Amino acid sequence: MLVALKRRGEDDRDHYANKRMDLGGPLLASLFRLLFRKLTKDMRQYVQKCVDSGKEINVPGAVKTQTISKGLKYSLATGNWGQQGTQGIRAGVSQVLNRLAYASTLSHLRRVNSPIGREGKLAKPRQLHNSLWGMMCPAETPEGQAVGLVKNLALMSYITVGSPSAPLLEFLDEWTTEPLEEVAPAHIAKVGVIYDIPLKELRLFTDYGRASRPLFIVDEQQLLIKKHTIIKLQNREETEYGWNDLVADGFVEYVDTEEEETTMIAMTIKDLQAARLNPTGAYSSTYTHCEIHPSMILGVCASIIPFPDHNQNTYQSAMGKQAMGMYCTNYQNRMDTQGFVLYYPQKPLVTTRSMEYLKFRELPAGINAIVAIATYSGYNQEDSLMMNQSSIDRGFFRSIFYRAYKEEETKQGSISKEHIELPNPDCTSGMKHGTYDKLDLDGLIEPGTRVSGEDIIVGKTVALPEDPSGTVQRFTKRDASLALRGAESGAIDQVMLTTNDAGQKFVKEDMPFTSEGIVPDLIVNPHAIPSRMTIGHLVEALMSKVGYA
Incomplete structure (x- = not known):
């Protein structure tokens, strides 16, 4: 009615405030509900048949014991979510976890799939929306058909699992006019609170599936969190003060996409400082929150790219998942269908801050190679590489492949x-x-x-x-x-297998060397650089050289 009267605009169907995500719990719950309904329906039919024919009702015989277990097994094994042989089955809901590399495992666990047909040529659902800031990674999405439809969660984003609405309703009943500040932060940490001024509404969301992210709380242009709290957090082994305590004490709160529309978020602490020192010249003088760090808008794969402001991050996010390394520490006791392990993986010389928290130091992928960018001898045309034979003999890029039968x-x-x-x-x-x-x-x-x-x-x-x-x-x-x-x-x-394939064609050629006598492990053709426009890759190579020297 309000839209027809032009008193408010139409809802944006691509805004993440209007979307809910189905996680494993609700998906399994809905499947169980469907199968349980089938079980009760079959029981009802059996009892009705017995009553009609005048037979005695055999209760154990009425319960088909395999209905629920078989239905759950079928859906988890095939990925077809729903009752077998009925309409409305969703394909690809359950997937085999990718174990190619540790980064690919983490990335797969944080993937979000939009239920829109891949053949649709609609551009709107695929475009990067403003509401995705801090919730979804702007770089990590597949190229081709599924571009923009398959997304990945940003590092600190959290999908709500639903919280009981009873405490809120009880509070609203008793203290209808009292301010919400009187409720303990721990009770409403993951509740969406939206004060809609034009509609004169206070909306409270406690449902599951809302995309949310943590932010520092700001009061009177100052962070509520203080230095002594950070020191307590840094010594958490002794103080036992952790993330949940920060949320419970009201220093950090989770803000969902709809509540975010009613907040004013400072990008850095310097913005808050500027607002205090010069309220008239600052960007805003009414900050309510502050970003924990701007780099938290990126997902797992984009966070391991050095110099992302000079790189093709969507391209590298797809490539980084394929880097061979140590995909897990207990690979010798696992029964993975396939397993690729690098013999001597190394931590990169140039790292990002996020790498430490993504366990890239403990489970690295790749080796720090000495690379020459040259057209030496012409054997490295069309993206082919020249490799140093003595490097290979000394274990350079040596790997093992396991297959389980x-x-x-x-x-x-x-x-x-x-x-x-x-x-x-x-x-x-x-x-x-x-x-x-x-x-x-x-x-x-x-x-x-x-x-x-x-x-x-x-x-x-x-x-x-x-x-x-x-x-x-x-x-x-x-x-x-x-x-x-x-x-x-x-x-x-x-009970696992290792194979070693060989079928490459090698050409013998003496390797070039620098004035210091350094011989490269790889020779890359310089023609591979301009078309890919990965300047960050060259900057990383230069920085690695400085770090090595």
């Missing part, structure tokens, strides 16, 4: 039964081409055994049904053994 004994109906064992060629049909010699009597290969393409690594047989005519059969079993992939070779490591 899985095999299990399963029943196929009530007749045929699978069994893991060393197959006997005299009574087993369909034996494979690969060698079975490396298997032990239990049908399993021993750790440390070297294997190559099509070698059998797990022996398995399936019992064949007996001939109904009673004729004696030559074969009583069929081979169902697991073989190594044809193109791979390696060694058995516990």
Whole structure:
């Protein structure tokens, strides 16, 4: 009505105040509700059938025990969220966590997917919106079809999980005209409080899925947090004073996208200082909050880029996820489908402040290489690299690749039964081409055994049904053994595999050297630089050289 009367504008459907995010908890809760409703519906139908036919009601028989567990397993395994065989199923909700590198794992855990068709050519939902400041990373988004639709949370952003509205309602009932300052900050830390002056409304939000972020609280152009609190925070091992205490004491508060519209946020502490010293000349004299740090607008991958103000950050955010390093510390005890580990990963010479908190020092990716930017000999045309053979011999960029193979004994109906064992060629049909010699009597290969393409690594047989005519059969079993992939070779490591592929064409050429006798590990063609416009990369290289010297 107000919009029709032109008393207020239309709501912006791309504003994050008008959006809610579904997290794992609510998604699982809605799926469980759907499956539980199906269970009760089936029970009702069974009871109705028994009443109509005059049969006795068997309560244990009425409950289909597999409905909920099978439904949950189906959705988690396939990513299709909803009841199997019905309308309204959402695809790709559950995904396999990316374990290529540690940065890619962190990035995947903070990814936000917009439920808009990828084929739509609408530009509006893909564009960077003002309300995304501090909530979503402005740089980290895929190139191509999903650009702007798949986003990543900024470093300090927090999605509300919902808080009970009863304490607020109770307070409003008792003290309708009293100020909200009397409520303890811990109770309303994650509650959205919006005072809409044109509509004369006070809106309080306690629901889940709102994007919010922490800010310092400002009162009379001064931060409420003081130096002694920061010292207490720095000595948190002794004082046991942490982040939650900061929120509870009212120094920091979480502000959501809608409440942010009614605040005045200072970018730095210097802005507050300017507002105190010169109220008339300052940008604002009514600051309510202050940014913790402006760099907190970036996400995980953009935070590990040095000199992001001179780089192509969207491009690097996608590339940084593919850098090989140490993806987790317990990789030797894990059963990941694939695992890539660099033998000698190094912490970069040029780091960012955020790297320390993203554990980049403990789990680095990549090596500090000596790089020459030159067209030396012409063998590095079209983005190809020239590598120093002696560097490779000394372990430069040496890596290991793990692949997990899985095999299990399963029943196929009530007749045929699978069994893991060393197959006997005299009574087993369909034996494979690969060698079975490396298997032990239990049908399993021993750790440390070297294997190559099509070698059998797990022996398995399936019992064949007996001939109904009673004729004696030559074969009583069929081979169902697991073989190594044809193109791979390696060694058995516990129950995991390592492979080492070689198929590159190398050209022998003497490496150039500087007046100090430094020989490069890599030679990059200078023609690769201008088209990519990654000036920050060159500045980082120069700064690494200074740091190394």
